Amino acid sequence: MTASRLREEAGDGWLAPVRWRPHVEAPSQLEIVLSARDDLLSNWREEDFRAVVTDFRILNRQMVLVNSPEGVKHVLSTHNDNYERKSPQMRRALEFLLGDGLFISDGDTWRLRRPLVAGIVGKNRVPGFGAAMAQAAREMADEWARRDPAQPLDLLNEMGVLTSEIISRTLFGTPLGRARAERVIRSFAEYQRRIDSFNLGYLFGFDEGLPVWKGLALRRATGRLQGVIDEVITDHLEGRGDHTIMLDMLEIRSQRAPDAPVGRDALRDEAATLFMAGHETTASTLAWAWYLLAKAPWAVERLHRELEEVCGAQPPSFEDTPRLAYCRAIVEETLRLYPPVAILGRQAREADVVEGVRVEPAAVVMVSTWLLHRSPDLWDAPDHFRPERFLGEERPPTYAYVPFAVGPRTCPGMTFGLVESVLCLATLAQRFTFALPPGVVVEPQCRLTLRPKHGVPMRVTPR
Ligand code: HEM
Numbered sequence: 001m002t003a004s005r006l007r008e009e010a011g012d013g014w015l016a017p018v019r020w021r022p023h024v025e026a027p028s029q030l031e032i033v034l035s036a037r038d039d040l041l042s043n044w045r046e047e048d049f050r051a052v053v054t055d056f057r058i059l060n061r062q063m064v065l066v067n068s069p070e071g072v073k074h075v076l077s078t079h080n081d082n083y084e085r086k087s088p089q090m091r092r093a094l095e096f097l098l099g100d101g102l103f104i105s106d107g108d109t110w111r112l113r114r115p116l117v118a119g120i121v122g123k124n125r126v127p128g129f130g131a132a133m134a135q136a137a138r139e140m141a142d143e144w145a146r147r148d149p150a151q152p153l154d155l156l157n158e159m160g161v162l163t164s165e166i167i168s169r170t171l172f173g174t175p176l177g178r179a180r181a182e183r184v185i186r187s188f189a190e191y192q193r194r195i196d197s198f199n200l201g202y203l204f205g206f207d208e209g210l211p212v213w214k215g216l217a218l219r220r221a222t223g224r225l226q227g228v229i230d231e232v233i234t235d236h237l238e239g240r241g242d243h244t245i246m247l248d249m250l251e252i253r254s255q256r257a258p259d260a261p262v263g264r265d266a267l268r269d270e271a272a273t274l275f276m277a278g279h280e281t282t283a284s285t286l287a288w289a290w291y292l293l294a295k296a297p298w299a300v301e302r303l304h305r306e307l308e309e310v311c312g313a314q315p316p317s318f319e320d321t322p323r324l325a326y327c328r329a330i331v332e333e334t335l336r337l338y339p340p341v342a343i344l345g346r347q348a349r350e351a352d353v354v355e356g357v358r359v360e361p362a363a364v365v366m367v368s369t370w371l372l373h374r375s376p377d378l379w380d381a382p383d384h385f386r387p388e389r390f391l392g393e394e395r396p397p398t399y400a401y402v403p404f405a406v407g408p409r410t411c412p413g414m415t416f417g418l419v420e421s422v423l424c425l426a427t428l429a430q431r432f433t434f435a436l437p438p439g440v441v442v443e444p445q446c447r448l449t450l451r452p453k454h455g456v457p458m459r460v461t462p463r
Pocket residue numbers: 086102103104114117121273274277278279281282285335339340341343344345402403404405408409410411412413414416417418421
């Protein structure tokens with residue numbers, strides 16, 4: 001993808017941040033297949049952003065794009081039973097790394113384990129994690145304060161270090177440290193680059209998709225990644241961390257449902273899932289937020305005013321988060337414009353009709369948060385960065401804004417991720433200013449997640 005395929009506009013007090021120029025003509029099947037290997041979102045036309053349900057075929061396969069709030073409600077909520085299964089692309093792309101962890105499981109496995117995972121990371125747990133989140137963000141600020149501000153920092157990398165540290169401390173009771181965090185980040189970036197997230201076999205008619213080709217580079221990246229995660233999980237399971245949340249939940253769960261045991265292997269897959277799902281998404285969100293703020297000085301001004309009013313000279317704490325309304329609005333607007341999970345892909349179990357469109361059994365049914373969140377039928381100035389839309393009483397309609405999905409498979413880490421993003425953003429914004437070096441173009445890329453393709457290099461200067 002060249003920079004000319006991208007568009008970014010800004011004026012006095014407004015910003016339309018970077019996005020792909022829409023295609024004028026419908027791309028050919030070959031174009032879709034070829035470009036989707038690099039990126040899953042760059043091929044849409046202007047009309048695809050409209051709030052409707054449409055279908056098209058690639059080779060032998062029906063693909064249904066659900067882009068209306070009613071359609072989203074149907075697929076993800078009221079008719080979830082028919083669409084509980086993740087798309088074969090997603091399952092095949094992640095099974096190598098996550099086994100049968102919650103993100104890609106379905107049926108009895110999913111039903112049995114969902115309460116276990118929700119119990120570990122759900123809303124009620126978050127107040128207990130707040131202090132560790134704030135502490136990790138403060139430590140990163142202290143580390144930045146000691147470095148030469150003339151050297152740019154890659155904010156995507158830094159946010160990955162911070163959020164993986166937070167997951168490691170809160171869920172596993174073990175500090176991760178920069179070296180291990182960077183090994184995870186580099187290996188997962190390599191994993192995303194190498195993994196086939198399109199699965200031609202499925203398009204040619206294999207309903208379950210085909211196992212992905214695991215070349216040497218992919219196997220090496222996976223090995224490095226699993227090596228670090230395994231160290232952290234093993235320490236936890238053997239009681240070497242400073243708490244045992246996972247094991248406690250397993251114990252409680254076994255007492256409540258003695259006839260449906262969850263063993264240690266299952267717990268290991270869930271722990272790996274939580275480790276990955278719990279840091280990558282938040283890291284991308286924060287990296288995009290820094291990019292947006294660097295382009296929107298008026299938003300930074302308002303954020304600093306709020307920090308001054310709420311926290312004064314003190315570092316932000318978990319208790320401050322309910323009053324950091326503008327900071328939270330920045331996070332929510334970032335999730336609208338750059339939702340890390342930009343395609344929610346499902347596989348239809350049986351034939352169905354969604355908003356008048358007939359769905360074939362085994363079709364892929366997609367909700368793209370990238371399209372839905374930028375639909376001109378649902379949002380004013382959809383391409384503009386306006387945190388204000390998330391302030392005050394009025395919230396966007398439930399099924400028009402779904403960065404955490406919705407329905408039974410909604411993200412169990414939603415409150416965790418939101419509180420963590422607000423605390424990290426507030427802590428670092430209070431102490432530093434952020435500027436993109438001249439000429440840097442931040443480029444989106446969507447493979448498993450939507451992230452800045454070459455990171456977000458920035459000058460980070462103490463305030
Ligand atoms: C800004 C941060 C986050 C975003 C945007 C996000 C988004 C999502 C989305 C959209 C899904 C559903 C995917 C689908 O239906 O295909 C999901 C599922 C999931 N997320 Fe998150 N997430 C975030 C943070 C977290 C955190 C912090 C954790 C854990 C600590 C977490 C754990 C999970 C798990 C385990 C699932 C699978 C749930 C299931 O299938 O039942 N996420 N997330």
